[in-house]
Amino acid sequence: MRRARLWRSTPFRLAITFGLVFVVAFAITGLFTYLFLKRELLRELDDSIREIHAVIASTYSPDNDLEDLVSTVDTYSNLNKTDERIFSVTDAKGKKIAGSFSAPAIKDGISDVSSEDVNLGGDTDYRVFAGAVGDKRLVVGQSLNETDRLEEIAFMSLTWATLVVVAVAVIGGVIIAAKVQRRLDGIANAMSAVSHGELDVRVPLQGKGDDIDIVSGQVNEALDRLSALMETMRQVSADIAHELKTPLNRLKMQIESAVAREERGDRYAATLSEALDEADRINATFEALLRISQIEAGARKTRFREVDLTDVMVAVSEIYADVAEDNRQFLIANIDISRPCPVFGDRELLTQMFVNLVENSIRHCPAGTTIEMGLIVGRQHATATVADDGPGIPAEERDKVFRRLYRLDKSRTTAGSGLGLSLVRAIADLHGGSATMEDNLPGLRAEVRLPLM
Numbered sequence: 001m002r003r004a005r006l007w008r009s010t011p012f013r014l015a016i017t018f019g020l021v022f023v024v025a026f027a028i029t030g031l032f033t034y035l036f037l038k039r040e041l042l043r044e045l046d047d048s049i050r051e052i053h054a055v056i057a058s059t060y061s062p063d064n065d066l067e068d069l070v071s072t073v074d075t076y077s078n079l080n081k082t083d084e085r086i087f088s089v090t091d092a093k094g095k096k097i098a099g100s101f102s103a104p105a106i107k108d109g110i111s112d113v114s115s116e117d118v119n120l121g122g123d124t125d126y127r128v129f130a131g132a133v134g135d136k137r138l139v140v141g142q143s144l145n146e147t148d149r150l151e152e153i154a155f156m157s158l159t160w161a162t163l164v165v166v167a168v169a170v171i172g173g174v175i176i177a178a179k180v181q182r183r184l185d186g187i188a189n190a191m192s193a194v195s196h197g198e199l200d201v202r203v204p205l206q207g208k209g210d211d212i213d214i215v216s217g218q219v220n221e222a223l224d225r226l227s228a229l230m231e232t233m234r235q236v237s238a239d240i241a242h243e244l245k246t247p248l249n250r251l252k253m254q255i256e257s258a259v260a261r262e263e264r265g266d267r268y269a270a271t272l273s274e275a276l277d278e279a280d281r282i283n284a285t286f287e288a289l290l291r292i293s294q295i296e297a298g299a300r301k302t303r304f305r306e307v308d309l310t311d312v313m314v315a316v317s318e319i320y321a322d323v324a325e326d327n328r329q330f331l332i333a334n335i336d337i338s339r340p341c342p343v344f345g346d347r348e349l350l351t352q353m354f355v356n357l358v359e360n361s362i363r364h365c366p367a368g369t370t371i372e373m374g375l376i377v378g379r380q381h382a383t384a385t386v387a388d389d390g391p392g393i394p395a396e397e398r399d400k401v402f403r404r405l406y407r408l409d410k411s412r413t414t415a416g417s418g419l420g421l422s423l424v425r426a427i428a429d430l431h432g433g434s435a436t437m438e439d440n441l442p443g444l445r446a447e448v449r450l451p452l453m
Contacts, residue, residue: 012177019169026165030158037154041147042127046110049129052076053140056087057133069133070098083120086141089133097136106130106139113141183212187219199227251278301430306453307350309341309382310375316354317373320362328367331358334374341377342453345431353427353435356420357386357446365390369443381433382452387445398437424448 056076060069066089073087077100080086088099096102101118108130115124118141125148128141186204193201202223203216254275317333324331343350354373361371365388374385393401402425421435424446428435433450 012173012181015173015176016170019166019173023162023166023169027162030162034151034154034158038147038151041150045127045142045144045147046129049110049127049140049142052085053129053131053138056140057131057138060133060136066097066136069136069138073098073138083115083122083124084143084145086118086120086126086128086139086143088118088139090137090139092135092137094137099139108132112144180212183216187216190219190223194223194226199223199230247278247281251275254278301346303346303348304344305347306342307345307347309343309350309384309450310335310337310339312347312350313354313373313375313384316351316358320355320358324358324362324371327362329362329365330370331362332370332372334372336375339377341375341382343382343431343450344453345450349427349430353424353448354384354386356424357448360420360446361386361388361390361444365443377452380452382450384448384450385445387440387443389440389443392439392442392444393437395439401437402435 056069056072059072060066069089073089076085077087077098080100083100086100088101089097090102091097094102101120105117106113106128110127110129113126113128115122115126118126118128125144126141127144127147128139130137130139132138183204183206190201190203202220205213205216205220207213254271258271258275313335314333314337317331317335321331358371358373361369365371369388369390371386371388374387376383376385402421425435428448428450431450433448435446435448438445438447
């Protein structure tokens with residue numbers, strides 16, 4: 001993958017965006033943590049110098065005339081030669097009585113002063129507490145060096161942590177984006193290959209079950225359907241060419257025969273009638289193909305209504321009972337007419353589906369065959385069957401008979417175009433169901449499974 005392409009990729013931009021959001025959130029959190037730490041350090045420092053101020057102030061009383069106060073202040077001052085703590089006692093005029101500095105300008109309470117403000121050398125800052133002790137004024141201060149050092153450590157720690165988070169976000173974003181981009185490239189490459197005619201190419205799956213795997217699976221399902229459709233188109237084209245070649249040749253021969261008869265002065269009306277019948281059969285084949293295509297396109301769904309499948313099957317059985325009897329066969333309807341079976345569909349198409357199944361059994365079964373129509377109503381689906389005890393179909397041929405124009409070798413001498421069962425499956429698919437052929441032991445059982453309303 002080219003680097004420039006990675007920078008422009010959506011996964012990289014999303015990863016960097018979320019990384020920056022995390023960094024900003026981390027920085028804001030760090031800033032608040034730093035400010036909170038600084039406040040807590042100052043609060044503890046304030047408590048400390050107030051406590052020292054109170055201890056020293058407690059040594060003063062008007063009776064002992066400042067001796068204990070001065071002694072205590074001098075003692076504290078002598079113990080802090082490094083100027084980490086400073087002490088001062090001044091009189092009402094601001095003159096130093098004891099301590100390490102004199103600062104008459106310091107206001108009462110907590111305040112911050114520099115070493116210059118208290119006439120000390122260096123550039124140290126102090127946190128001081130000033131307050132009256134009798135008619136005197138006591139100032140206690142603590143250097144901010146330690147506090148500043150802790151604040152600096154905290155600030156540097158947060159700064160380095162932020163830099164580490166930024167680096168991790170960028171590196172992680174690049175790695176994540178590269179992985180996602182490779183998977184997206186797999187989809188793009190597969191679609192590019194399909195656009196160039198390689199219909200067997202599929203998008204590789206990671207098996208993680210994430211959103212990209214789900215999309216990839218859906219793309220593969222679409223490619224499977226496209227491949228099946230293209231294969232069906234090739235098969236239909238080949239079957240049309242194969243199945244119509246013979247009737248077209250017959251039609252041509254009949255027309256040539258009629259022309260020859262006309263030249264000899266013979267009567268040729270019968271020959272033209274045969275040619276007309278052949279043309280009608282060819283036209284019926286194309287009409288059936290067109291109807292299947294319309295059904296598969298879903299054009300008839302606008303006519304869907306609530307239909308009682310029980311009524312449809314009973315009506316078909318009543319109509320074809322006499323047809324089966326004329327063919328010396330028996331048609332039985334094993335259907336509970338008292339139990340409705342509501343489905344959402346097109347009544348005309350559903351009727352056509354069962355007509356085709358019954359006619360298929362009547363046409364391809366010998367005399368004496370028993371044909372049974374059944375209906376089982378479940379909780380969510382209904383299973384309709386048309387079974388016979390005839391010769392049946394080999395297992396390897398049972399799915400092929402649903403292909404357009406496909407006919408078994410033993411059925412090529414019988415009437416029909418090889419589109420009846422194709423129409424059955426198309427109607428079942430249109431209604432959200434399925435159509436299959438099973439062994440009836442003996443014979444053949446056609447099963448149609450449809451969802452209930």
